[in-house]
Amino acid sequence: MTLDRAGAGATPSRTAQLQSTLRRAILDGALAPGQRINLDDLRRVHDVSLSPLREALSRLVAENLVQFRDRRGFFVAPISAAHLAETTRLRSDQEALALSHAIAAGDLDWESGVLAALHRLRRAPDDGLSEDDMAFHAALAAGAGMPMLQDICSRLVNLHLRYVRVLAYPGNRRDAFAEHRAIAEAAIARDAELAPTLLKRHIERTGADLAAMLPAAEPPR
Amino acid sequence: MTLDRAGAGATPSRTAQLQSTLRRAILDGALAPGQRINLDDLRRVHDVSLSPLREALSRLVAENLVQFRDRRGFFVAPISAAHLAETTRLRSDQEALALSHAIAAGDLDWESGVLAALHRLRRAPDDGLSEDDMAFHAALAAGAGMPMLQDICSRLVNLHLRYVRVLAYPGNRRDAFAEHRAIAEAAIARDAELAPTLLKRHIERTGADLAAMLPAAEPPR
DNA sequence: ATCTTGAAAATCATCGATTATGGTGAAACC
């Protein structure tokens, strides 16, 4: 995804800070899906002026977390069954694609990265879709050496993450770790058939679970 | 892609105008790949203030036409063999994906749209990658009913378009129309094997041609 | 000669204020 820049120790610009803060707020549902974003209010809340606020929001538009309509302002991207369905399908396709490329092109660093991420996942609480979970998926996609594709995957994971948070998805009902391990093993075994298939199944299962929870919390608008 | 908003007759905001203008400038190479973007200069040239300029550039970052580095400013996205390779591969994968989905889900409107776009292409000069050419590819992807995927495809076409313009690719050496027609026919025949394969081949051929021309004009930085 | 150092200059980032636009509700009209 459009990563949070911030050269090491340097102070990140307010715009960059805002981008992170607002992203988190949207992913957590603190800014509710579909909600109109009042620039003046938000400006006061975060104690910044309009310029960095608008710019941060513009960046979030690129992540599909915010919508913009010319001269009408910004809105938190709505959620819906259709949007969730597209997100799931796309994420499944894209991550599988990235994994295929990674299996073909990944080097030793990639393999170690995957194993390291898997290890961290072992004792993670795994409440639906944790940071570690996201890191694992990112590690899988990293081997392809295709930065644009990685960005796409990142953003899609974030979109799913929002559904997980907003719907309070309790991922621990599944043995997610077993799924992750199987994927990692197939990936490192360079099984170009099995690994992407498992990954797709894993993602689609999450998507199906989320879809099942969605009607209960169907968006107000 | 992040489409140019402009509600029908309403005057588009300066930001939206700038976004179009600058996109064209970058695609045409008027703003050279890799070049640093001096905000103050650009502000004067276009006779606007910094706010809409920065916002327009931020939007172009989302289209991968501009890069941004915190506190260092904006740069025209560089071109390179590696970047072209990824663009080609991604575009090929993504458009094939979209076409597969369209073949599965496309309705009558989609079919007519494809045929209409093809017809327009028949007598187009087709200098490499014309507007009509882009419209044809957009029409193919439209049937999938997946707006995010369409966006992705749009952006990738634009990235290719820049190489075409910057390298002055003379597309008419190929019988592009024949390729397009074959793709359209296979798509409408709902041939889920043939159509995506032809499309991929078509795109990869363009990518290969561009790659062959690239070394001659290798970027200065 | 090359590597620091430290202003000065350039340029990015941010602000507060102003202007333009879209939405809304009350009055006027059918």
Added chain:
DNA sequence: GGTTTCACCATAATCGATGATTTTCAAGAT
């Protein structure tokens, strides 16, 4: 009673100016 018009208000868009950081470049040291 229902619809249209218009003025007002909330808010988005833009501006010009100010503050902060990076870059540049030249002088001095090694």
